[in-house]
Amino acid sequence: MWKVVVESKNQEQIRHLVFVDGINGRIRLHFDMVETSLRRKVYDNYNNPALGLPGYGPVRVEGGAATGVRDVDLAYEYMGDFYYFFKNNFNRDSYDGRGAELVATVRYCESYDDCPYDNDFWSSTKRQIVLGDGTVTDDCVGHELGHAVTDYTAGLCYFMQSGAINESYSDIWGEFIDLTNGKGNDSSSYRWYLFEDDKYGASRNMANPNIFEQPQRMTDYYYYCGIGDNGGVHINSGVGNKAAYLITDGGYFNGYSVRGLGLTKAAQIYYETLTHLLVSGSDYLDLYHALYQACMNLIGRFGITQNDCENVRYATLATEMNRTSTYCVYPKAPICDVGEPVDIFYDDVEGKEYWKLTPVTMLVLPKYLYSSEYARSGKYSLYGENLDVLSDFAISMKKGVSLPVGSALYFHFEHAYDFESEGSTMYDGGIVEYSIDGGRTWYDAGPMIINNGYDGVIYTGAGNPLSGRYAYTGTSFGFTSSRLNISSLAGRNVKFRFRIGNDEAYADDGWYIDNVRIYMCQVKIVDLTGYWVSVKQTCGRTSRCTIKGKFVVQNTGTSNSSAFKIRFYLSNDTIFSSDDLFLKEYSIKSLKSNTSKAISFNVKLTSGLNAAMRHVIAVVDADNVVNETNENNNLLPSVPFL
Template sequence: MKILKTGLSLVLLGAGIAAVPSQLASAAEQAAPVAGESLVQRLKGEAQGKVQLSTEPATGKVGFARAARNGDLLPTVQATSATGAAAKATAYLDRYAAAFGAPAGQLRESGVVADPLGWTVTYTQQYDGLPVFGAALKATVDKEGDLTAVTGYVAPNLRLGTTPRLAKADAARRAVATVRVNQTGDGRADLRGLKAVATELTVYRTGAIRGVEGENVLAYVVEVANATKSLRDKVFVDATTGKLLNRYSLVHGNLERELYEAFVDDNGTPDDESDDKVGGLDEPIWTEGDPFPGGLDADQQSLVDGTGESYWFFKNTFGRDSYDGKGAVMRTVNNDPRIQCPNANWNGSTTNYCTDVTSDDTVAHEWGHAYTEYTSGLIYQWQPGAMNEAFSDIWGETVDISNSRGNQTPAPQRADGLCSSFTGAIPVLTITAPEDIARECITGGTLGELDEPVSGEVAAPTDAVEEGGTATDGCSTYDDVAVVAGKIVLVDRGLCTFVEKAQNAKSAGAIGVIIGNREDAPVSFSDADTTLPPTVSIGLTDREAIRAAIGAGETVEVEIVDGAGERFESYRWLSGEGDAAFGGAIRDMWNPTCYGDPGKVTDAEYKCSTDDSGGVHSNSGVVNHTYALLVDGGTSNDVTVPGIGLDKAANIFWRAQSTKLGPTSDFADLAEGLAASCTELVGKPINTVSVAENATPTPAEPVTTTDCAAVDAAAQATELATPPTQCNFKPLLAKGAPSTCGKGTSSKVIWGDDFSKGLKKWKKSERVVFKGGSGIDWRATSKAPGRRGNKVAYDPSGDVGQCTNGEGDKSSANAITSPGIKLQAGLKRRLQFRHYVATETGYDGGNVKIKVNGKKWKVIPAKAYVFNAPNTTLTTAAEENTNPLAGEEGFSGTDGGIVAGSWGTSVVDLGKVGAKKGDKVKIRFELGRDGCGGIDGWYVDDVKVVVCRDKKKGGKARRETAEVR
């Protein structure tokens, strides 16, 4: 849609947009700004009734504007039809789009959806003809013509070129290579037929999905999939540098695992797909209208029934015709060999199931992912992904409660704060010795029985290293069983399944198993095999504390107990409890902490790590708990929530999902969306929840203002609007650098370079590890993140190389060296520079070296830094890092929680490296990389050598000229 302004009148061009010019002219006249009045003040002043605003954490701009009950954000414009609703929403955004972060000219109407209450108008953002990824605003207009809410996220301050340096085909190849080389999870992915199925040039804002401030980047969005769609990833590639910006999976499963495997024919060999009909599927064994059950087995019957119940639930209750709203065929795949069982998933075209993973709530859960993809489109990472997962749990359990099939009994409403007696053990692991590391560790799920406490000494044995594994992964049988027998074994996550690790330990006589995760949060798991020894998971920090103590010769003792306490006999709000392959439920929506998941944002169980796409399966517990509380009522977090019943809660949550949330919405947006949706539904007709085939929708009791108070209370109890500050995500380089010299001093730059003239002042050098290998030179670039237009020094360390350990290998270090700089008199002498780091953590990284009076080059150690010292020691060569800088202190990694960096200033006290008045020094910036893999590299700018002087004595000091040789 294009908006043309002529004087005070507006002409709206675009599909479905029309308005009476005189109406809009009058509205524009009434909206004329008052001197000194801000845009937000105008927005509030023009509305009828009170306006509630909230900001988007990623941008600081308005993310949600809603009118109080019977209010109207734009009362001067009338709307009585879909066309009028679009015109009214457009008129509003023409005035106030800037408050949301983008000019109105960047917004394009993408559709108007009618529902019994009115219309939802959706706008996407475009910049210079390109879509802005994840950017969308939704405007809600009710049947009375009131504009009740505008919500969403748009990328602000778009000022970037839109001509890519990287060709589309090259971006696709890089994306495919990234997926091929960097598989995630513990399984082995099926990579046959892996290719880029779609590549689109977009504007991408880093950090938007996680809800943090980011940068606008020209990027390709590449969808990569294998032949069977068991692997389907979105990969974001910088269109200027070719660097990986982000990646997440589009295959949504109801378990915390990644699922891959190919179709096979009757002989057990790969299917040649010559007779495939749809998405890799052969002829259906049952279609609509065939006799039922007609020879189908129990799993197949359950899939047909469950898919039908899912369809009729959304149709009867909300009036939606299939997941796309247009009657799409709902295809399911039983006993799918692409899945690492037991599991189930939605892959974008079909829902897919293992044997004995076909219960009613699981089938509705997977179809829930489809409905989410076609409504809010919540991105499957961080809080948006946790909401995506939670909506599937919510709809799955709502169907389970509503039907008469597969219901586990008893199922009364549960008492506050109690776990179900049908819930597995809730492991509590306490380190009891040595005293200096004694603590209670947060754990994930458990395998095996935990009827009685298990305590004993921890053993950390090594085993044979298998391909791709480590000596501590527990995936091989133990040669020396005496090291393991009678003890609790500590192993690392990876290579093989959790069950295999537990079985190997059991065979050696272990009484328990601890699986240490790769991140600070533990990983969750469960299994039906009660013959296994009690097996729990802990996070990386706790794992390393135990390993360090054992490595120092200390005896580490732990106790593992079931921490559930009193239990309540009910299956209500358990997810997946009817799937025999799971051996029990996989999540608890009433009390998520019973499964190691958070029930509110500040719970210790809230996952802050990058595991599981930012904790999507675990952190979904916050939203699940909100829904369960709202339905049944109860007291949680010292907040009493009146129960409003299934009908009202389902309608409120659906309206929020379908009309108030966008791809990057977070928990705070959900809190606002639920409140706005409830307000809009007050006194309006809603339907009862029903899964009955071809049922006539039955009116439910209308929503009241009292119900909306309950919605607010539920959001308060689970802290939806509270940011997860406990995660303490921080940039690699701290902000707020102090003055170079400190209080009471003056500074004089005796040598410096801002790289405006390139690298003319610097000498390049290179070291390679393998004969025939090569490095990557430093260069001057004007397209650094956050510094576009200003030249900086840059050495790439992206996803290049093939780990060949020979010709073509990229294991190398490249450096730029300054000329000699003679240091002058003063209180102190300091080196200052600005830089940006985004490298493969531990393996790629850089440091600053100094040569004093022609002596040997030395790494400037962290203790010599006044601000922003090197953050790590690069992984050593003994740990198979082929970076020439391995073992040296350096800058490595990215900002917390994202695959990008940000600019910061580092300051070095040259006196702490032995450089004094009269010495001649040279400065060297050196970046090293291993032979393959990477993210971006190291950017350096504004390098200065400064002399600090006493202000009182230095005021009349003679001017001195730096000597540069």
């Protein structure tokens, strides 16, 4: 009896155990040793719009024989390539990580006027990919199922920059699958082209997005600024695509020389970024930081090194992800001009519910207060819907916040808005209001806004309750942030609310608000010092003298310290010098702001040595490794021994 293990040389996860009769060569036992949840199902709509979704069939299911219909069999095959790429590289079981069935409809048409259909998409409601006639390629199938992976991980909102990153990720997965499955045209002249095997021809190039009028950096002429195509998701994805090309293959671009990491490392970094670091409202600046952090997270795995991470940083600098687009994105409001925030109130909209929907001048209220579709941190944001009926409502604080006196005070929030407008006519919008009497009276906080204030006036001819008022109107082109100086409210108990006014017809998306905070700005400093509680010497008639002491080290600053050391010396006077006798050393890992730590020590002196009339000097931060505001209070002598 012969025992044979059959494995695949390519990415397919094949491992069969076969027992062959050693005399007659017959197979006595055969079974699959791979635990897999791969399940595929393909429908065929024959270019008939009446069939809908999922359509006619299924015409081929997992393990079924080839049908002879090119689009059907290619969809089946390429869904397998997608599955094994994610399984083999990331141990991800289908797009949801839980073995979801892979479903495709081929030769789909939306209408008789648009048939044959020359597009493809992922349907999150039907949980399947939909493919037009002749568009079934490996990178296309990988691209559309890549959207499914994004849905089940970061959930990048398909709008503005987060949507462009969503689209770029699908391009990346599609091309990575294309370059590793050994199928199609992967010659150097076609490398980094997308959908090159499609009957309609290639439509993107990741190495040079400009070929198809996509931007390859944030200040590129081709960077799209508008609300069409969900804010240019299929255009501005070029920035992300160029970065992926540079990280993988390397090259010189925009003043930066990037050494490529290769596809394996690049794939791991992009997967780590998508699954652990991005959220639904992430933008290119977030991706700039996240790609580098993902690389740092993976150092020591998959052969990734610190030098690799530096090249990731060069790629994102070359594509200017750290810069704001020249054409349309609002610059974000700083939190503090100097120092760091000390929060009085902070809500990332992920836990305790601090807000409620309240009617203002009309009783109509939207159904929802929160959204899980578009957020800057975590999963949720506050959501003020742009209704298509006459309405005036607010997202209001449930409880007021008492503001201290003596420091500058600020109110800061991140937000994205898309209110109904047409050209320069702004039909709907939102304003920020505050109350200092428990919510009985409300005042417009517009005059307090010092960064990214109102940007339009609401039209007076459509009945909007905020007609003629300055407000946030039109679109913010994704998430931005605004800051108010509320120092004039010091000593008061204050409530804030986000008020939305809608006219009687039509609507766009609305107002998303996240990471709301009230705070002071404080310059964080460290100041280490200390004082003696006690110190004494005891000497026996025949034994050596012993010094016992208790010293308290303090951090009187407003910031936690890093690690430092304290050394104790015996000195003839109160001035520390290199001739003083070393006694003891202690290591402090960190000392929090405005806290102290007591240190007790016991040291036996050498035979014949007496500390009478001498001092013990404590040297705080003995190696001078902590940056302090006052370096002159680190030498603390004790009283002399009697």
